[in-house]
Amino acid sequence: MNELVQRFLRYVTFDTQSNPADLGCPSTQGQMVFAEFLKQELIDMGLSNVSLDSNGYLMARLPSNVDYDVPAIGFIAHMDTAPDASGKDVKPQIIDDYQGGDIALGKGDEILSPIQYPELHKLHGHNLITTDGTTLLGADNKAGIAEILSAISELIANPDISHGDICVGFTPDEEIGRGANLFDVEKFGAKWAYTIDGGPVGELEFENFNATSADVICHGVNVHPGTAKGKMVNSMNIAAQFQMMMPADETPETTEGYEGFYHLKSAEMSVARSELGYIIRDFDREAQEQRKQFMVDKVAELNEKLEKGRVELILTDSYFNMKEQVEPFPHVIELAKQAMIACDVEPQIKPIRGGTDGARLSFMGLPCPNIFTGGYNFHGIHEFISIEGMEQAVKVIVTLAEKTALNYR
Structure with a gap:
């Protein structure tokens, strides 16, 4: 010993x-x-x-x-x-x-x-x-x-x-x-x-988990707040909307065993540009692909609501x-x-x-x-x-x- x-x-x-x-x-x-x-x-x-x-x-x-x-x-x-x-x-x-x-x-x-x-x-x-x-x-x-x-x-x-x-x-x-x-x-x-x-x-x-990183980039427009009406687009508000679209009961703190999750692990925020860093995890390869598609769909949904191109998604597979x-x-x-x-x-x-x-x-x-x-x-x-x-x-x-x-x- x-x-x-x-x-x-x-x-x-x-x-x-x-x-x-x-x-x-x-x-x-x-x-x-x-x-x-x-x-x-x-x-x-x-x-x-x-x-x-x-x-x-x-x-x-x-x-x-x-x-x-x-x-x-x-x-x-x-x-x-x-x-x-x-x-x-x-x-x-x-x-x-x-x-x-x-x-x-x-x-x-x-x-x-x-x-x-x-x-x-x-x-x-x-x-x-x-x-x-x-x-x-x-x-x-x-x-x-x-x-x-x-x-x-x-x-x-x-x-x-x-x-x-x-x-x-x-x-x-x-x-x-x-x-x-x-x-x-x-x-x-x-x-x-x-x-x-x-x-x-x-x-x-x-x-082990199948692992993917997902970077959600929200593009805004910054102008002086005193003359912002009709001009400013606050990317932090867009980022907040996106996070609220994610399943609240599929996070690390609510899952165990073979249950997968979405995890918001980082955020860099400003009026003009905000970036949310997620990791996506699931043991089943098909279920992992479904999770990735879910994020693609939510980005498309938010872009349709706001303005095309306001939200960008980058998916990167890490390991399987x-x-x-x-x-x-x-x-x-x-x-x-x-x-x-x-x-x-x-x-x-x-x-x-x-x-x-x-x-x-x-x-x-x-x-x-x-x-x-x-x-x-x-x-x-x-x-x-x-x-x-x-x-x-x-x-x-x-x-x-x-x-x-x-x-x-």
């Missing part, structure tokens, strides 16, 4: 928050600094084929220790943290043997409460790592990195555990949707892989549901389930209400489901992780490597 925790605590000191406004790769220099650190760690561990390219993609390989052919499998995690909350000067705190009740975060008034986060009721007796209430923690996804490398360390230290080639990949800019953009699947060399990027213990995910790419390879899921069961972890197969690098990679020819890290409340100051959950993730990775080798003996 100590090696795993110390590794994780080292990693969260690196400021690797990605930046959607920067079109470079990686989008922030801190990610490359962290990648260089990890590169040296991989070399020191004795892994082969260690490479870090100019875009921040880090890869390595643990060679097979068996004398028969086993398909190479991969484990992938991302180095960046989300732009939603600061990832600089992270000050984690360890709560030993949690016995319930509120957890004070740092020296301020912020608390982690089981009233707000009832999953804490299931973690009595666990050792938890939390934030100090001023930043996110970075378990998403530095816990995944720590768990992968701790598992690799265990495989190296125990050569009696059979395994084939194990490919390791760490990516930049996953949190801003670019983590797989420049990933070299052929160079990586795995037949299939797993992202270690999930939440609570047991999560095993191979379904990996299910259709993973299901043809059922053994990839079955091996993960077997590994969890062997580690006394009950597989919790559920859809990802979001996306991962694995979704894009699956469409690039690398089937890539997602496995838990043991973390909770990603992307915010209430993020925390269970040390016991992290340990179970390490065991599952090791067991998955072993079961894959034994399956092909």
Whole structure:
């Protein structure tokens, strides 16, 4: 446990928050600094084929220790943290043997409460790592990195555990949707892989949202308000009208499970021009197309009411549901389930209400489901992780490597 925790605590000191406004790769220099650190760690561990390219993609390989052919499998995690909350000067705190009740975060008034986060009721007796209430923690996804490398360390230290080639990949800019953009699947060399990027213990995910961004641009006319009658067209009023046309019961705060949504995530407003930034999500590809058409129809309806060209819509598909790419390879899921069961972890197969690098990679020819890290409340100051959950993730990775080798003996 100590090696795993110390590794994780080292990693969260690196400021690797990605930046959607920067079109470079990686989008922030801190990610490359962290990648260089990890590169040296991989070399020191004795892994082969260690490479870090100019875009921040880090890869390595643990060679097979068996004398028969086993398909190479991969484990992938991302180095960046989300732009939603600061990832600089992270000050984690360890709560030993949690016995319930509120957890004070740092020296301020912020608390982690089981009233707000009832999953804490299931973690009595666990050792938890939390934030100090001023930043996110970075378990998403530095816990995944720590768990992968701790598992690799265990495989190296125990050569009696059979395994084939194990490919390791760490990516930049996953949190801003670019983590797989420049990933070299052929160079990586795995037949299939797993992202270690999930939440609570047991999560095993191979379904994710189909994702589309929708930019609604409202064009107005600005003149002096004192002489505006019959001349001014306030684009903010048009934007407000459009938002009121969207289904109020199909938003993130009103949906769960397999339910899709429209989400207004940003707005830039002025009299002359206003832009609304939406994301559209649905698990079913046909239903996603219907959602996109709904927005097209509402724009047309508003333009007919106002004046042609006042409202403009730009739709951009981001990623698709990996299910259709993973299901043809059922053994990839079955091996993960077997590994969890062997580690006394009950597989919790559920859809990802979001996306991962694995979704894009699956469409690039690398089937890539997602496995838990043991973390909770990603992307915010209430993020925390269970040390016991992290340990179970390490065991599952090791067991998955072993079961894959034994399956092909």
